[in-house]
Amino acid sequence: MTAGAKIRVLVADDSAIVRKVLSDVLSSQSDIEVVGTAPDPYVARDKILSLHPDVLTLDIEMPRMDGLTFLDRLMASHPMPVIVISSLTRSSTRSALEAANRGAVDVLAKPGGPYSVGDLKEELPHRIRAAALARVRRNIASAMPDSDVTQPRANSPAVSVLGGWKRNCIVAIGASTGGTQAIEQILRQLPSDFPPIVATQHIPIGFSTAFAERLDGCCSLRVSEAKEGDLLRSGHAYIAPGSRHMQVVRSASGGYAVRLHDGPKVHYQRPSVDELFLSVAKLMSSAVVGILLTGMGKDGAAGLLELKNAGCHTIAQDEATSVVFGMPREAIELGAAVEVRPLHAIAAAAITALRVRTSHAA
Numbered sequence: 001m002t003a004g005a006k007i008r009v010l011v012a013d014d015s016a017i018v019r020k021v022l023s024d025v026l027s028s029q030s031d032i033e034v035v036g037t038a039p040d041p042y043v044a045r046d047k048i049l050s051l052h053p054d055v056l057t058l059d060i061e062m063p064r065m066d067g068l069t070f071l072d073r074l075m076a077s078h079p080m081p082v083i084v085i086s087s088l089t090r091s092s093t094r095s096a097l098e099a100a101n102r103g104a105v106d107v108l109a110k111p112g113g114p115y116s117v118g119d120l121k122e123e124l125p126h127r128i129r130a131a132a133l134a135r136v137r138r139n140i141a142s143a144m145p146d147s148d149v150t151q152p153r154a155n156s157p158a159v160s161v162l163g164g165w166k167r168n169c170i171v172a173i174g175a176s177t178g179g180t181q182a183i184e185q186i187l188r189q190l191p192s193d194f195p196p197i198v199a200t201q202h203i204p205i206g207f208s209t210a211f212a213e214r215l216d217g218c219c220s221l222r223v224s225e226a227k228e229g230d231l232l233r234s235g236h237a238y239i240a241p242g243s244r245h246m247q248v249v250r251s252a253s254g255g256y257a258v259r260l261h262d263g264p265k266v267h268y269q270r271p272s273v274d275e276l277f278l279s280v281a282k283l284m285s286s287a288v289v290g291i292l293l294t295g296m297g298k299d300g301a302a303g304l305l306e307l308k309n310a311g312c313h314t315i316a317q318d319e320a321t322s323v324v325f326g327m328p329r330e331a332i333e334l335g336a337a338v339e340v341r342p343l344h345a346i347a348a349a350a351i352t353a354l355r356v357r358t359s360h361a362a
Helices: 016-027 041-051 067-077 090-101 117-132 179-188 207-218 273-281 301-309 326-333 343-361
Strands: 007-012 032-038 055-058 082-086 106-109 170-175 197-201 222-225 236-239 245-250 256-261 288-292 313-317 339-341
Touching (some): 007 016, 007 041, 007 117, 016 032, 041 055, 041 067, 067 090, 082 090, 082 117, 090 106, 090 179, 090 207, 170 179, 207 222, 207 236, 245 273, 273 288, 288 301, 288 326, 301 313, 301 326, 313 326, 313 343
Parallel strands (some): 007 055, 055 082, 170 197, 170 288, 197 236
Antiparallel strands (some): 245 256
């Protein structure tokens, strides 16, 4: 895509109504052009080759070929930014998260139920702009198998690395575009007795449940969608629910607990990474690691700086491994990152930082 040119979008969905809604929402934006629509993957394939769109929106459940199969073939032969737009049924949300694992850069909910056309008008153009900036790599084969929650829990990649960690240890993670894969890669590398993790991923309502279930099935840690009042425990990761801000507060017992709220969007996002990071910074504990991952925009940058100023260790994902380098770049330019690391090295960096800080606190 050349500088100043409109973002060219192809909409693939078997529903004529959905195709019209998506096309109308996107066509109202001055910097986006819907170059075509497709009712099934075969038509989408032909239009991709003839129209050369910058971004594809893709339904998972379509006739003649399912969306996951089409995505696999597309990412192997003609990789491009894909946003999956799925219904909120349990099977569809799980498939949409699997699509992200196979190369889709983002997932969104179709209008209907708790997700209205108004939500889509606000969210979809932002996601399209992020996708247009995404680094997309050829996918020879799926990087990881589908993580059915009934599969055996993965073996821990390491024995206890922290030993007598203090109960004030926390790892706070924030991510957006490309973040579902990034968070999964980090959590897979952490042992089952790791200090509590709180993670905010920009994700719609409904998909956060499937995301947490997916992670719980493939990681040594226990992973769940956060609930109001959850007490943070070691060996557990808590995922912010879609459309709700997550904060960490001190509990009556002296530990930490989850607080959820429905306040205004921050940087166009709810849940917001800044809401999480700023709440953790207020705890004034140096035994904290803040991690800001791939994503478009500024959300999380100011919060990461507050964490650093509060004495916490902060890590930003590097440009080479970010799907979109917007959020980490903003944090780095603010001087908020103590370390800048490639994705594959972030888990080890967090382990090292907490080990050092725990030993100093002992």
